[in-house]
Amino acid sequence: MKKWSISQKLKYSIEKVEEMSKFYGLISKLVVVCIEKQIPLIIENPYSTQHFLTRYWPLQPGVIDNDRRINGDSYKKPTQYWFINCNPKMNILFEPIQEVKFKTIKTERNQVERSMIQPQYANRFLRQYVLPKNKNDLNVFTIGEEQCEI
Amino acid sequence: MFHLLFEQSGTFKNELIKLGYEAKDYDILNDFNQTDEVVDIFAEIENAAEGGAKHL
Numbered sequence: 001m002k003k004w005s006i007s008q009k010l011k012y013s014i015e016k017v018e019e020m021s022k023f024y025g026l027i028s029k030l031v032v033v034c035i036e037k038q039i040p041l042i043i044e045n046p047y048s049t050q051h052f053l054t055r056y057w058p059l060q061p062g063v064i065d066n067d068r069r070i071n072g073d074s075y076k077k078p079t080q081y082w083f084i085n086c087n088p089k090m091n092i093l094f095e096p097i098q099e100v101k102f103k104t105i106k107t108e109r110n111q112v113e114r115s116m117i118q119p120q121y122a123n124r125f126l127r128q129y130v131l132p133k134n135k136n137d138l139n140v141f142t143i144g145e146e147q148c149e150i
Numbered sequence: 151m152f153h154l155l156f157e158q159s160g161t162f163k164n165e166l167i168k169l170g171y172e173a174k175d176y177d178i179l180n181d182f183n184q185t186d187e188v189v190d191i192f193a194e195i196e197n198a199a200e201g202g203a204k205h206l
Contacts, residue, residue, distance in 0.1 A: 026195050030206075037206075044158075116161075119164065122158075131169065131171070134170075
């Protein structure tokens with residue numbers, strides 16, 4: 001790309017903007033449909049102050065995870081979560097995290113591998129922010145009354 | 151019932167099932183042969199936005 005002409009770069013940027021516009025339309029339509037049908041919806045996407053949704057979307061994320069490794073993932077990958085028709089729970093997990101190998105986006109070339117989420121992270125996220133406290137789970141404590149009616 | 155869409159839907163689906171919840175995942179791809187419903191989610195969203203959809 002560095003050796004591209006201005007014309008090539010502009011054509012490429014037009015394609016990228018059109019693609020982004022298409023995806024923005026789709027995610028916004030999904031939210032509108034869920035709001036109208038009162039379907040609880042949780043959306044996950046990368047987080048940065050320069051992220052398109054952070055800058056232009058009228059919705060605010062309910063949870064921003066600045067370092068997923070703290071909750072058992074392999075990557076730091078700041079991530080934001082929007083909660084539509086529901087609110088994030090405020091559960092705290094008191095249990096050790098199983099050790100996982102830390103990776104960085106720069107060192108992992110495989111795109112599929114780079115997007116993988118550790119099951120441990122998914123499990124902890126669900127128990128912290130999505131699911132009601134299970135009375136049999138002695139490692140989970142609730143500090144708020146926010147409900148996510150599923 | 152939880153419905154998981156797009157990338158990593160399988161990971162969250164599996165964890166929900168382990169935690170005792172019903173869950174299904176939907177994706178246009180089935181790279182790992184674990185997707186419950188192979189669906190063009192983009193088309194489904196467009197249809198739903200216009201008032202008709204099979205799943206949404």
